[in-house]
Amino acid sequence: MDFISGFLWRPADLRRLRQIAGVLIRNGLEDIVGRFGFLMKLRTFFLRRPKSDPVPLERRIRMTFEQLGPTFIKFGQVLATRPDLLPMSFLLELRNLHDHVAPMRFDTVREVIEKELGKPLSEVFENIDEAPIASASIAQVHRAKLVSGEEVVVKVQRPDLPQIVASDLRILAYLADLIERRIPESRQFRPRALVEEFKRSLTRETDFTLEMASMLRYKENFKDEVDLIVPKPFQHLCTKRLLVMERVEGVKVTDKEALKALGVDLQKIVQTGLRVTLRSIFEFGFFHADPHPGNFFVTKDNKIALLDFGMMGSIDQKRIDELLTYLVALVGKDVDKVVDVFLEADLIGDETDLRSLRRDLYSMLDRFGDAVLGNLDVSALVTESASVARKHHVVLPVDLLLIGKSVATMEGIGREVYPEFKPLEAVRPIIAELYVKRMLDAKKHSEVVARSMADILTLLKDAPFDIRRTLRKLRRGELLIRLHDPSMDIKEKAKDARVDRAVFALFLPVFFFGGVYLLDHETLLHKALSLVSFSLSFFSFLGLVWNVLRSSERR
Amino acid sequence: MDDRIKKGLGAIVASFLRKYAVDAVFSNSVVKEAMSKEKLDQLRAQAESELLRVEMEGDKYKSEVIELALPLVEGITKLGQTLNELLKATTKKEER
Numbered sequence: 001m002d003f004i005s006g007f008l009w010r011p012a013d014l015r016r017l018r019q020i021a022g023v024l025i026r027n028g029l030e031d032i033v034g035r036f037g038f039l040m041k042l043r044t045f046f047l048r049r050p051k052s053d054p055v056p057l058e059r060r061i062r063m064t065f066e067q068l069g070p071t072f073i074k075f076g077q078v079l080a081t082r083p084d085l086l087p088m089s090f091l092l093e094l095r096n097l098h099d100h101v102a103p104m105r106f107d108t109v110r111e112v113i114e115k116e117l118g119k120p121l122s123e124v125f126e127n128i129d130e131a132p133i134a135s136a137s138i139a140q141v142h143r144a145k146l147v148s149g150e151e152v153v154v155k156v157q158r159p160d161l162p163q164i165v166a167s168d169l170r171i172l173a174y175l176a177d178l179i180e181r182r183i184p185e186s187r188q189f190r191p192r193a194l195v196e197e198f199k200r201s202l203t204r205e206t207d208f209t210l211e212m213a214s215m216l217r218y219k220e221n222f223k224d225e226v227d228l229i230v231p232k233p234f235q236h237l238c239t240k241r242l243l244v245m246e247r248v249e250g251v252k253v254t255d256k257e258a259l260k261a262l263g264v265d266l267q268k269i270v271q272t273g274l275r276v277t278l279r280s281i282f283e284f285g286f287f288h289a290d291p292h293p294g295n296f297f298v299t300k301d302n303k304i305a306l307l308d309f310g311m312m313g314s315i316d317q318k319r320i321d322e323l324l325t326y327l328v329a330l331v332g333k334d335v336d337k338v339v340d341v342f343l344e345a346d347l348i349g350d351e352t353d354l355r356s357l358r359r360d361l362y363s364m365l366d367r368f369g370d371a372v373l374g375n376l377d378v379s380a381l382v383t384e385s386a387s388v389a390r391k392h393h394v395v396l397p398v399d400l401l402l403i404g405k406s407v408a409t410m411e412g413i414g415r416e417v418y419p420e421f422k423p424l425e426a427v428r429p430i431i432a433e434l435y436v437k438r439m440l441d442a443k444k445h446s447e448v449v450a451r452s453m454a455d456i457l458t459l460l461k462d463a464p465f466d467i468r469r470t471l472r473k474l475r476r477g478e479l480l481i482r483l484h485d486p487s488m489d490i491k492e493k494a495k496d497a498r499v500d501r502a503v504f505a506l507f508l509p510v511f512f513f514g515g516v517y518l519l520d521h522e523t524l525l526h527k528a529l530s531l532v533s534f535s536l537s538f539f540s541f542l543g544l545v546w547n548v549l550r551s552s553e554r555r
Numbered sequence: 556m557d558d559r560i561k562k563g564l565g566a567i568v569a570s571f572l573r574k575y576a577v578d579a580v581f582s583n584s585v586v587k588e589a590m591s592k593e594k595l596d597q598l599r600a601q602a603e604s605e606l607l608r609v610e611m612e613g614d615k616y617k618s619e620v621i622e623l624a625l626p627l628v629e630g631i632t633k634l635g636q637t638l639n640e641l642l643k644a645t646t647k648k649e650e651r
Contacts, residue, residue: 431589440580
């Protein structure tokens with residue numbers, strides 16, 4: 001509430017909100033705007049778009065995100081990775097979201113760099129290309145050479161980004177709140193939680209010191225992987241808005257012609273990519289959450305260079321175990337084990353019908369199991385698993401979906417670069433090896449045992465105090481045990497309705513006979529009071545009828 | 556945690572895994588079908604030798620861990636018994 005009132009006091013936010021409403025209406029989404037209140041409904045009347053051009057809803061939503069700018073485009077791109085929330089047609093459309101942002105002028109780039117480093121450009125760089133090699137809504141990238149001689153790339157954040165993002169995030173949070181309150185059918189998508197999660201991820205992505213830390217961590221994790229290059233950041237030149245890192249010469253993994261010209265071993269490249277992706281998830285629990293093909297470079301000595309560490313995912317050891325067990329169960333078509341993993345990970349709500357969930361999982365695995373080993377579409381399996389989960393109210397954790405996206409992207413790259421690539425054939429031995437190593441990892445298991453021992457020690461240490469406190473409360477009669485029986489709520493409501501009915505039944509004759517009594521008198525005042533009394537008796541009658549009808553409806 | 560306890564605990568866990576878990580893991584059909592016989596044998600040999608190494612490394616500290624763990628086990632058992640008695644006494648009092 002504080003947030004909303006805070007929001008409403010900002011004229012710029014109000015202007016932006018009006019603008020958003022305008023874009024929504026122009027794209028034929030006036031139904032949504034209309035639900036936000038009378039004023040908005042009025043606005044839809046004036047701005048409504050002619051109905052003659054039937055553009056599919058999915059495309060209209062995609063166009064809306066594009067017209068609303070960087071934050072909304074990013075939000076749409078995040079939504080595109082959520083098969084647990086949106087149907088396939090929406091995901092496919094949102095995957096086409098692109099930001100059309102004009103590159104920053106070099107004067108602005110220079111200004112940001114000098115402000116961040118606190119010294120003139122020429123003191124740090126021997127030269128810097130004025131034309132960017134990449135430009136997006138958050139930052140743009142330039143080639144440069146340090147005065148110390150190293151070839152580098154410089155990632156410079158757009159100067160007005162923090163203000164735009166902050167304002168848009170406020171509005172998104174406000175809209176999510178409004179949508180969740182006003183549009184009940186939206187609640188299954190948990191708009192507020194979704195925006196909160198997006199806010200966290202975008203805030204991380206706009207702090208380049210965090211990206212630098214991620215690069216260093218990834219580099220350390222893969223120090224034994226000779227076929228992977230993680231560019232070295234120049235820590236003394238990195239700030240929240242500036243990232244300077246080693247330049248890696250190579251070609252984009254999707255540029256087939258350039259790859260051919262480079263003469264690299266495509267099978268090896270794909271295997272390295274897949275191995276790195278799976279190891280990052282299952283060995284280190286720290287993975288690239290935005291692995292689009294543009295972030296993979298191939299060097300002439302058959303190595304993969306990974307770029308852009310702005311969006312990283314991490315999972316804890318327990319989740320890695322669950323996930324590995326889940327994958328082994330999935331590959332082994334062991335549906336009971338899959339459901340066990342869901343139950344143990346507390347992903348299944350009370351409303352899930354386990355028998356029906358098992359049936360759908362069987363049918364899904366049968367369909368995918370029939371595919372020839374090498375032709376299995378991992379990406380389709382991930383998407384279908386998510387929609388089965390959505391159907392049965394299984395709340396898949398976001399990290400799991402990011403992992404799905406990560407593996408599916410790598411599979412897509414593999415198929416494109418090396419068409420003979422057989423995803424499952426490649427994934428199986430890697431997963432099996434990781435599973436064996438993890439299950440037989442004495443160090444990991446002994447850490448779990450040590451933690452349990454520490455827990456027992458704490459429990460024993462606290463026990464006398466806890467027992468004494470409980471006994472004291474028991475003696476004083478202060479021990480409160482809360483029990484909730486849903487059937488009691490229904491009984492309470494029925495009791496309330498009975499009380500209401502009794503009140504109406506009592507007032508009805510009182511007002512009616514009061515009216516009859518007053519009618520006998522000649523004065524105008526008595527006549528007026530009699531009219532009021534009859535009216536009240538009429539309303540009591542209506543109240544009684546309404547109450548009876550509502551009670552029978554509830555039954 | 557003290558390094559000796561860490562090593563001792565590692566040795567106990569490694570010995571348990573080597574005796575009881577290795578067979579179970581390598582007889583999993585998904586594992587068996589994912590790799591060639593040679594690769595499986597190689598992986599098994601690697602896993603067993605690593606477990607043996609951890610076991611040897613912490614062998615001399617195992618008794619220290621047992622010394623530490625036994626009172627904990629005893630303590631948690633006694634706590635359980637005390638709570639059970641307490642619960643029984645409270646229930647009886649309520650009944651009266």
